[in-house]
Amino acid sequence: MSETVRVIRGERESAYLVAEEREDGSLLLVPAQSDVVAVRAGAGDAPAAVAPASVVPTTEAILDVDGLSVAYGDQLAVSDLSFQIRRGEIFGFLGPNGAGKTSTLSAIEGLVKPRSGAVLLDGIEVRSHPMQAKARMGVQLQATSFQAELTITQIVRLYAGLYGVELSAQQISENLKEIGLGAEADKRFKQLSGGQQQRLSLYVAVVHSPLLLLLDEPTAGLDPQSRRQLWTRIQSIRQGGGSILLTTHSMEEAQAVCDRVAIIDHGVLLTADTPARLIEKHREDPKVRAVAHGEVTLEDVFIGLTGSEIRE
Amino acid sequence: MSNSDATPGPPLKLVFKSLLRADFEVFLQRRRALVVGLLLPIFLLVTTRGDKAAHQFDGAVFIIGLAISYALLATSVLGYALTVSRDRERGVFQRLRVTPAATWTIMASRLTVQVLVNLIISLVVVIVGTRIHHISPSIGQYGLVLAVSILGGAVFLSIGQALAGLVKSAETMQALARVLFAVLILLGILGQTGALGTFWSDIARWSPVGVVMTLFAGVLQLSDWHSRETFSILACFVYVAVCTGLGIRWFQWDTR
Numbered sequence: 001m002s003e004t005v006r007v008i009r010g011e012r013e014s015a016y017l018v019a020e021e022r023e024d025g026s027l028l029l030v031p032a033q034s035d036v037v038a039v040r041a042g043a044g045d046a047p048a049a050v051a052p053a054s055v056v057p058t059t060e061a062i063l064d065v066d067g068l069s070v071a072y073g074d075q076l077a078v079s080d081l082s083f084q085i086r087r088g089e090i091f092g093f094l095g096p097n098g099a100g101k102t103s104t105l106s107a108i109e110g111l112v113k114p115r116s117g118a119v120l121l122d123g124i125e126v127r128s129h130p131m132q133a134k135a136r137m138g139v140q141l142q143a144t145s146f147q148a149e150l151t152i153t154q155i156v157r158l159y160a161g162l163y164g165v166e167l168s169a170q171q172i173s174e175n176l177k178e179i180g181l182g183a184e185a186d187k188r189f190k191q192l193s194g195g196q197q198q199r200l201s202l203y204v205a206v207v208h209s210p211l212l213l214l215l216d217e218p219t220a221g222l223d224p225q226s227r228r229q230l231w232t233r234i235q236s237i238r239q240g241g242g243s244i245l246l247t248t249h250s251m252e253e254a255q256a257v258c259d260r261v262a263i264i265d266h267g268v269l270l271t272a273d274t275p276a277r278l279i280e281k282h283r284e285d286p287k288v289r290a291v292a293h294g295e296v297t298l299e300d301v302f303i304g305l306t307g308s309e310i311r312e
Numbered sequence: 313m314s315n316s317d318a319t320p321g322p323p324l325k326l327v328f329k330s331l332l333r334a335d336f337e338v339f340l341q342r343r344r345a346l347v348v349g350l351l352l353p354i355f356l357l358v359t360t361r362g363d364k365a366a367h368q369f370d371g372a373v374f375i376i377g378l379a380i381s382y383a384l385l386a387t388s389v390l391g392y393a394l395t396v397s398r399d400r401e402r403g404v405f406q407r408l409r410v411t412p413a414a415t416w417t418i419m420a421s422r423l424t425v426q427v428l429v430n431l432i433i434s435l436v437v438v439i440v441g442t443r444i445h446h447i448s449p450s451i452g453q454y455g456l457v458l459a460v461s462i463l464g465g466a467v468f469l470s471i472g473q474a475l476a477g478l479v480k481s482a483e484t485m486q487a488l489a490r491v492l493f494a495v496l497i498l499l500g501i502l503g504q505t506g507a508l509g510t511f512w513s514d515i516a517r518w519s520p521v522g523v524v525m526t527l528f529a530g531v532l533q534l535s536d537w538h539s540r541e542t543f544s545i546l547a548c549f550v551y552v553a554v555c556t557g558l559g560i561r562w563f564q565w566d567t568r
């Protein structure tokens with residue numbers, strides 16, 4: 001890590017060190033004293049350029065989860081979980097099935113009442129001020145379901161209104177054209193393809209330009225083209241200054257896209273850091289080495305930490 | 313440091329307007345169900361046209377009351393409760409709940425549209441019924457019919473809400489709602505005719521369908537208003553209070 005790269009953003013100039021130079025020419029940039037801020041990767045369906053310098057995350061926390069515990073009856077789904085998400089950051093929340101990812105997201109979204117702990121969004125306590133907090137977040141649930149009888153235009157108008165955004169018919173039409181759904185304006189949600197549904201769900205989630213976007217497995221079931229398109233949109237949301245918390249089972253995507261990732265299992269946070277640092281930290285871990293084939297990847301670290309057994 | 317006082321959530325008026333508009337659009341899409349729901353009450357009115365049939369049912373006004381009660385029960389239990397149950401299972405409520413809309417606005421909007429539907433149904437049945445049975449209610453009586461429609465609709469909606477609260481699965485709800493619907497209607501018809509004996513006749517009279525029928529008949533024949541009609545109003549409020557309490561206490565927004 002010796003080469004220095006200077007990045008100019010407006011009138012500011014920042015220095016970054018090249019943490020890694022990959023075979024495909026991509027660079028992993030690390031600011032002198034902070035986290036990884038820019039990854040250029042091109043593997044598989046992951047985006048080719050995911051973190052332009054103009055969207056370097058700040059150290060200011062937009063979301064602060066402190067000692068969060070969620071239980072369903074006697075079953076503890078999340079236990080004493082703490083983490084922060086910074087402004088302009090893409091934060092990956094990784095874990096096997098049933099690890100507690102969706103429960104954590106549900107607590108942040110205000111869908112479940114935590115047993116203990118606090119969630120602060122932009123300084124607002126989510127439990128005591130749910131409406132103000134929800135107005136600042138956009139949510140894409142794992143399985144989005146809009147009213148089956150409504151057309152796409154009607155869905156957009158409804159959800160924009162719920163976030164306090166009044167859109168005229170012309171504005172809705174133009175916005176739908178922008179996301180490639182202009183011809184589908186009068187169709188029902190179920191009549192759209194998987195990729196189109198995902199685009200609409202994402203558009204509805206960000207119709208009010210939220211400070212924090214929560215995405216629960218946004219790429220599940222999408223073809224490579226739709227995935228690529230989705231990541232491009234997520235990047236543009238981040239460039240607009242938003243922070244993103246996402247869950248995914250694709251380690252390749254997480255490694256390529258996320259500024260930082262947290263790995264959770266059995267409701268407990270196992271580790272959280274930049275993908276590069278996690279790999280570095282656990283490179284020599286025997287459990288990780290045992291599952292790695294060649295160069296250690298984030299997936300190797302994930303499986304090493306959470307085990308190889310299949311979860312239901 | 314808290315930002316909670318800095319920027320409030322979206323304006324309540326806009327939130328409610330958006331929900332109401334969407335729920336009305338959903339209703340318009342389901343208007344065929346409304347028409348189908350009106351067919352049987354109108355069939356009942358037509359087939360009981362003769363004096364003999366009307367006499368068996370304690371007079372024409374009771375038949376009109378029964379027809380309206382049937383229609384309100386159908387739209388509230390088979391319509392409202394089933395839709396709530398299905399939307400919950402599909403995750404529609406979860407999607408709405410992650411927005412800044414207060415949960416009471418989500419339900420209030422649906423109930424407002426349902427009350428409007430109940431009023432339309434009641435008016436249609438009363439107009440058709442009075443024409444067929446040659447009754448001439450005054451404008452004031454039409455007003456009272458609308459008032460009783462709201463109260464009667466509230467009784468059946470609260471039963472629907474209680475069902476939605478107590479039964480989680482949409483499939484179970486569908487089966488149970490149909491059974492309940494049949495039981496209440498049969499109790500209303502057979503109990504009223506006295507075919508099941510005095511005991512069942514008394515039960516039928518104070519059943520949800522019975523008290524609503526009594527009220528509709530009462531406002532269409534004000535000269536026969538007695539203490540039974542007055543107590544029927546009280547019974548309606550008791551049904552609404554108990555069933556709404558059950559429906560709110562046990563209601564869950566998701567099926568988890």
